[in-house]
Amino acid sequence: MKIRTLTPQDLDAASTVCLAAFHHSVAPMLCAEGIATFQSVAAPEAFRERMNKDTTMLVAEADGEVFGVAELREGHHLSMLFVRPDKQEQGIGRALLEELLNHAGSDTVTVKASLTSVSAYENYGFEITGEVGQSAGLTYQPMELVIL
Template identity: 40%
Template sequence: MRLEKLKISDLSIASSLIEKAFDDSVAPTLSKEGIATFKSGLTLESIKKRLSSGNLFIVCRSKSAIVGVGEIRDKNHLNLLFVEPSMQKVGIGRKIFYELLRSVKESEVTVNSSLNSIGAYKQFGFIESDVVGEVKGIKYQPMVYKVEPKT
């Protein structure tokens, strides 16, 4: 497996993987409004715009297939982290997160975790930083990861 920056030519594949993983694990926990809100950020135009505005996207490839995608926005917010459902719980998400973390210059990384992903983020070292929130049908747990100072 190898990690690399997302290429424009892989936008469609990455978007499809995110949607598949979202449909498998997060969508069942959300309202119709929440699902529509989330999916509005998965369009090729939306991802391309975030990529061109400086958001960092990392993909994990197994052979030639993309099996995981992560995104950092605003220099320290983990916006997306999704892994092919059949390949979850083998460390792919962790590898992507730590690769994204290498680019973070801030003292912490934030994430608005889906409620069913809180345990996974705690395993990475995140802690809850506020009460559960909801915006446009998406329920989330704000969490923070303290970044070790780089020496």
Template identity: 50%
Template sequence: MTVRALVAADLEQASRVCMAAFMGAVADSLTPLGIQTFSRIASVEGFRTRMAQDNLMLACEQEGRIVGIAELKEGRHVAMLFVDPAVQQRGVGKALMAAMIEQARVEVLTVSASLSSVPAYERYGFVCTADPAESSGLRYQPMEMRLTAPV
């Protein structure tokens, strides 16, 4: 298992991994608007647009195949963390999270976790910070993780 930077040639695979994980674990809890919003975010063009911004995008690769995707926005916010359903519970998410933590540029890392992913983020060390909310049909739980002791 190797964690590396996502490159343009990976975008089709990255989009497929995200959509497979999303459809299997999140989509059933959302309205059609939420599914449409996420589909746009996880599209090849959505990835391509964000690659040009201050976003660290990572791929976890096994045997030449992308099995996980992570995105760290501006060094401060976990914008995406998806693992191929066929390899979940095998350390892929943990490896991607560790790589994002290494690249974080803040003392407190945040995430707007899908409601079904809250237990996973709690295992990584995140805690809920507010009531669940919704934006563009996507329901999420605000969470954060303190990376360093307060100054």
């Protein structure tokens, strides 16, 4: 497995990975608005737009196949961490997160975790920092990780 920076050639694959993982574990808990919101955020065009901003995007790949995606915005907010469902629980998410933390510009990284991913983030060392929230149909748990 190799962790590397996302390239324009990866946009479709990154979108596919995020949508597959989302539909597998998050979408069943959301309303139609939340599903539509995420589909728009995970679309290839949306990734392309964010590539030109203060964002670090990484992919996990092997043999030319992308199966994990991570995104850190403004050096402190983890906005995407998805692994294809058939590749989950193999340490890929942790490897992506660890590499992404090398790009952090702050000693604290935040995430608005989907409710189904809270325990995974706790395993990565994140702690709950507030009440469950909702925005554009997406339900999330605010969490943060202090980088030592």
